[in-house]
Amino acid sequence: MVIFMKLYIDISVLTLATYVTGIQRATCEVTVRFLENSNFETVLLHYNAADNCYYRINNLSFLNYYIRQKGVKEKMITKTPVKLEEIAQGCIFFDLDAVWMGRIKRSYLLPVLKRQGAKIAVHIYDIIPVTHPQYCLQRGVYCFMDYIGAHLIYADVIITNAGATAGALDNLADAVKTPLPPCHIVPLGADFNHAETVWEKEVGKNISTAAMKRPFLLMVGTLEPRKNHKLLLSAYDRGLKKMGCNLIFAGAVGWNMEQFTSALNNHPDYGTHIFHFEGLNDQEIFYLYQKAQFVVFPSYTEGFGLPVVEAFVHGTPVLAADIPVLREVGKEYAVYFKQDDADELCTKVMFYTEHNAEYEKIKQKLLAYRPISWKDSADKMEEIFMEELQ
Amino acid sequence: METEKIYGKIYRIVSDSLKAADRPFEYSRITFLSNIGNHPQQIDISKYLALSNPDFFQSVYTAVYSRLPDQKTSDEWERKFQRTRREFQRAFLLYVTKSNVAAINHIQFIHNPYFTQHTGIRYKALGCLYRLTDKSSLRELGKKLPTPIQNVIRKVFL
Numbered sequence: 001m002v003i004f005m006k007l008y009i010d011i012s013v014l015t016l017a018t019y020v021t022g023i024q025r026a027t028c029e030v031t032v033r034f035l036e037n038s039n040f041e042t043v044l045l046h047y048n049a050a051d052n053c054y055y056r057i058n059n060l061s062f063l064n065y066y067i068r069q070k071g072v073k074e075k076m077i078t079k080t081p082v083k084l085e086e087i088a089q090g091c092i093f094f095d096l097d098a099v100w101m102g103r104i105k106r107s108y109l110l111p112v113l114k115r116q117g118a119k120i121a122v123h124i125y126d127i128i129p130v131t132h133p134q135y136c137l138q139r140g141v142y143c144f145m146d147y148i149g150a151h152l153i154y155a156d157v158i159i160t161n162a163g164a165t166a167g168a169l170d171n172l173a174d175a176v177k178t179p180l181p182p183c184h185i186v187p188l189g190a191d192f193n194h195a196e197t198v199w200e201k202e203v204g205k206n207i208s209t210a211a212m213k214r215p216f217l218l219m220v221g222t223l224e225p226r227k228n229h230k231l232l233l234s235a236y237d238r239g240l241k242k243m244g245c246n247l248i249f250a251g252a253v254g255w256n257m258e259q260f261t262s263a264l265n266n267h268p269d270y271g272t273h274i275f276h277f278e279g280l281n282d283q284e285i286f287y288l289y290q291k292a293q294f295v296v297f298p299s300y301t302e303g304f305g306l307p308v309v310e311a312f313v314h315g316t317p318v319l320a321a322d323i324p325v326l327r328e329v330g331k332e333y334a335v336y337f338k339q340d341d342a343d344e345l346c347t348k349v350m351f352y353t354e355h356n357a358e359y360e361k362i363k364q365k366l367l368a369y370r371p372i373s374w375k376d377s378a379d380k381m382e383e384i385f386m387e388e389l390q
Numbered sequence: 391m392e393t394e395k396i397y398g399k400i401y402r403i404v405s406d407s408l409k410a411a412d413r414p415f416e417y418s419r420i421t422f423l424s425n426i427g428n429h430p431q432q433i434d435i436s437k438y439l440a441l442s443n444p445d446f447f448q449s450v451y452t453a454v455y456s457r458l459p460d461q462k463t464s465d466e467w468e469r470k471f472q473r474t475r476r477e478f479q480r481a482f483l484l485y486v487t488k489s490n491v492a493a494i495n496h497i498q499f500i501h502n503p504y505f506t507q508h509t510g511i512r513y514k515a516l517g518c519l520y521r522l523t524d525k526s527s528l529r530e531l532g533k534k535l536p537t538p539i540q541n542v543i544r545k546v547f548l
Contacts (some may be wrong), residue, residue, distance in 0.1 A: 018533070029474060052431040052498045103456070103495065107397070107426045133404050134411035142417045145404060146426065147399045178392075185408050319468040 005390070006091045007040035008082070011057065012047040013097045015073060020066070021251075022222065023125055025306065026188055027097045028066050030123075033378030035059050040092070046077045054082040072356045084109075089117035094388055096123045100140075100147035107146045110154035122151045123144055123159045123381075126303025127168050128226065135226035137255045137298060138157070141308040152176065157386040157388040158183040159381055161304040164325035184384045187329070189374035190309045197254065198287040207284050212276040215247035217319075217349070220285060220307040222274075223261070224254035229322070231298040231342055233263060236274065239346030249276040251286055287313035294349065297326060299338035305329045314368045319348055333369055335362065397426050406443040412443055416458055418450075429437045435483065436501040443478045454486050454497060512540040 009031055009177075017024045034042045044057035072195035082112050087093050099106065125331055127135045130142035135142075151158065152173055156358045158181050159168050165184050173180035200208045210216075217240065223229055229249060236247055253261055267274055278282075289295065295311035297320040308329050320326040322336040330336070337344045352359040371381075401422050405415040424437060424445075433453050438446050439467050451459050457466070472479055486492060487499050493513045532543055 049430060050494070055531075073473055083489075104430045105428060108429055111427070114426070117505075130400065130404055131407070134413050135407050141404060142422065142452075143399070143456070145400050145422065149393075149400050149426075153393055155397060171404070172400075175403060176396045178396050 003258045005040055005385075006043060007034065007038065007043055007385075008043045009034070009092045009096050010045045010047060010054070010086050010099055011097050012045070012102050013056070013099060015046050015077065022306070023098045026123075026125070027189075028095060029374040030114050030378050030381065032063060032067060033375050034382070037375065037378065038285075038382055040385075043082065045082055047102055047104050051081070052055075053084070056080040056082050066338040083304050084112055085116065086111050087116065088276060092119045092121055092385055095151070095350045100143040102235055105146050106154075108149035110150045114154050114228070119156045119385075120151075120154055121159065121389065122155045123158045124151070124165065124169065125161060126165050126301075127172060128301055128303065130172060132226065137314065144388070146292075147171070149176075150179070150271075152165060155181045155194045157181055157382060157384060159186050160184070161188050162328050163324050165303055179233055180319060182388055184382045184388075186377055186384070187314070187372050188304050188306055188309065189311050189377035190371040191374050192307075196286075198290060200282050200287075203284045204288045205274060207277065207280070210246075210248055210277075211223060211291040213273060213275075213293070214361075215244070215353070216248050216291070216312075217291035218250065218288050218295045219297075219376070220247050220288075220295065220310070220318075223249065223251050223256040223257045225256055226300045226302075226341065228298040229257075230260050230263070230302055231345065232296050233260070233267070233274075235342040235345045235349075236269075237340050240349060241273070243346075243350060245349060245352075245353075246273045247275070248288060248292070249274075250278075250280055250285060252278045255301060267348065285310075286314060289316050292316050294319045294335075294352075296345070296347070297321060297334075298340070299323070299326070300338075302326060308334065309371050312366055313371060315363060315366050317352075317359070317366065319345065333366060394423060394426070397423060417452065418445065419447045420445045421452050422459060428453055428472050431496055432500050434501050435499055435503070439503070444468075444471070444476060446475075446479055447471075447482060450482065454489065455491055476504075489522065507521050 011027060011031060014024050014027045020028050031044065033112060034040065034250060042059065044059060044062055045054040046057055047054050056078050057076050058078050061071055064070040065076055113120060127148060129141040130148060133141045158169065159236055160169065160183060161172050163185055166185055169183060170180055173265055195320065217232065219232055232247060236245065249264070264270060264274065264276060267343070289311055295307060295318045297305060297308055297323055301323065302325050305326055308318050308320060312333055318330060318334040318370070320330050320334045320336055321339040323339055326334065327336065335348055337348050398419070398478070401419050405419070406414045420441065433450070438449055441449060455462065466481065470481065473481070483502060484502060485498065487507045494517060496517050499507050531539060
């Protein structure tokens with residue numbers, strides 16, 4: 001017998017996001033699968049601060065917008081209010097999005113829902129604002145502290161993407177002397193077909209022109225201090241340039257990157273051998289993955305590292321900083337270098353440039369790589385809800 | 391309260407990490423703990439009345455604006471910290487209750503011992519502007535505007 005429950009997901013941040021990358025990408029993909037496949041009745045919410053209530057999002061409009069690129073984003077928000085009192089016994093409130101930046105703080109919301117008998121689930125991507133706050137905007141750290149504290153206290157189940165994050169949560173719960181709610185690991189998914197090729201005519205001319213500069217190393221993701229873009233630029237000057245390597249950075253500029261972007265834009269090779277693109281669509285990112293010699297991941301810390309999985313699915317080898325979470329995600333498929341060591345990064349690139357047979361071996365290995373699909377990821381989450389929350 | 395202890399410990403972990411990285415945490419412990427559990431639209435002033443002027447300033451400002459004040463605002467109010475608590479609180483509450491952010495987000499200040507918040511025509515008119523902040527297409531357009539125009543928009547809405 002299947003017991004149906006209502007599943008409420010607050011996607012206020014996703015609906016306001018310009019780029020659907022990182023957490024918003026995962027939120028979008030998981031939400032789509034819950035809408036398409038789930039045994040739960042899924043209710044999507046958008047918080048309106050002026051009216052202090054949630055409004056329901058039209059599920060079909062959501063799918064049309066995010067899957068079929070049809071419709072206008074604002075029109076998916078209906079005028080049907082969802083009062084907090086409705087989220088009560090028999091309901092699951094699932095925090096999937098980057099909700100800590102929203103107006104309705106979790107230290108206020110979760111105790112209200114708990115008193116009403118709702119079950120609370122949360123997907124925690126990482127706790128970097130607590131473990132490495134120096135890499136984050138202080139306003140984001142401030143908001144995140146409220147969110148993580150509330151979930152440690154009130155959540156009935158936690159889902160996270162990696163054992164490294166589960167370990168960090170365990171340490172945090174220990175440090176603040178509160179029991180950790182049941183915590184389950186569900187890796188993020190990927191839904192790319194190895195055989196799908198993106199052709200030159202499908203991408204912007206500036207992209208295809210840059211990608212003709214081979215070989216190139218690619219970094220994908222928002223430019224921010226913890227991703228350590230400066231290491232790749234440093235490695236370029238210290239040896240990659242002499243090897244004939246080019247660099248492509250694909251991602252929006254985040255906070256506190258003025259020094260790096262100044263160095264990048266003023267580099268003598270910028271525009272000829274070093275490129276930066278913002279606002280690329282999926283096709284253009286996939287095109288770059290397919291043409292890159294390596295995708296480089298020199299981060300100081302990560303919650304998961306979705307571009308690692310995306311690179312593998314496109315058959316592109318990855319050079320990753322040797323940190324626990326990237327070892328967990330990259331497994332035996334990635335090549336690792338000592339964190340923050342530009343010279344070792346150069347040495348690795350040089351090795352594979354001079355030993356093409358070894359490079360081809362990595363690419364061969366990647367043919368066998370099979371990530372968990374987004375559907376499997378969402379199904380696993382639903383299984384956990386059925387086990388823990390029914 | 392147990393929950394307050396947990397939040398307090400989280401604050402300490404974060405501020406210690408920032409101190410070790412030579413980046414002091416600009417949000418005070420009092421600000422963080424005072425604003426735990428705040429209703430999104432109601433700010434209960436009675437929670438803040440016992441605070442010192444600097445703590446009152448940062449805590450209430452953050453409760454309203456969800457961020458720290460900019461340098462100009464900080465400098466302006468720091469000059470008034472030596473006023474008596476009553477004088478300072480009254481003056482600052484007059485400032486925030488009349489702010490665009492309070493009106494646009496329909497924020498009410500309850501248990502204010504000094505005066506009744508005005509929610510007249512200006513408050514209601516500005517409240518209608520909330521619809522503009524809630525549109526992602528307008529936000530995206532805003533990001534493409536020249537910086538001086540973006541600054542004016544931020545001044546009105548934020």
